[in-house]
Amino acid sequence: xxxxxxxxxxxxxxxxxxxxxxxxxxxxxxxxxxxxxxxxxxxxxxxxxxxxxxxxxxxxxxxxxxxxxxxxxxxxxxxxxxxxxxxxxxxxxxxxxx
Amino acid sequence: xxxxxxxxxxxxxxxxxxxxxxxxxxxxxxxxxxxxxxxxxxxxxxxxxxxxxxxxxxxxxxxxxxxxxxxxxxxxxxxxxxxxxxxxxxxxxxxxxx
Numbered sequence: 001x002x003x004x005x006x007x008x009x010x011x012x013x014x015x016x017x018x019x020x021x022x023x024x025x026x027x028x029x030x031x032x033x034x035x036x037x038x039x040x041x042x043x044x045x046x047x048x049x050x051x052x053x054x055x056x057x058x059x060x061x062x063x064x065x066x067x068x069x070x071x072x073x074x075x076x077x078x079x080x081x082x083x084x085x086x087x088x089x090x091x092x093x094x095x096x097x098x
Numbered sequence: 099x100x101x102x103x104x105x106x107x108x109x110x111x112x113x114x115x116x117x118x119x120x121x122x123x124x125x126x127x128x129x130x131x132x133x134x135x136x137x138x139x140x141x142x143x144x145x146x147x148x149x150x151x152x153x154x155x156x157x158x159x160x161x162x163x164x165x166x167x168x169x170x171x172x173x174x175x176x177x178x179x180x181x182x183x184x185x186x187x188x189x190x191x192x193x194x195x196x
Contacts (some may be wrong), residue, residue, distance in 0.1 A: 061156075
């Protein structure tokens with residue numbers, strides 16, 4: 001799995017309006033109604049991470065979740081990160097915004 | 099719920115060897131066998147947070163969990179933080195280290 005170029009990443013990000021690229025990772029911040037809603041989404045994401053064998057750096061404060069995705073072995077962003085971002089968006093982004 | 103003094107916090111921390119005080123919060127880092135073990139602990143902690151109506155700032159990367167506790171309304175550390183730290187220790191610290 002090789003590191004994507006900045007150009008490739010920015011092209012791909014056109015399909016991921018909640019995500020942005022900086023510091024060799026893609027990042028998103030999601031806000032929920034409550035801590036319970038936020039942690040429920042985290043639980044659903046956790047299962048996807050295990051299924052894809054790819055894991056985020058993520059921080060939660062009450063109803064806000066910050067997620068950063070990068071591929072350690074490639075020292076940057078790879079298709080694995082976009083695959084996980086897609087799974088995360090499917091969980092957290094309301095269907096009418098999808 | 100009023101902010102505890104540095105002296106009070108450091109005295110209390112004697113009973114919390116995994117935690118340290120800096121930047122107006124108490125912090126701990128826990129390492130688990132796997133992401134699954136780590137996220138399982140986070141799920142159990144999430145229920146305690148709801149029960150205590152007090153929530154951490156916490157970051158997970160694979161099998162490592164960093165937790166910071168402070169009380170926003172008090173702009174520092176209060177007994178609420180120590181109550182949650184106690185609940186967290188009961189979940190994550192193996193009994194023989196307790």
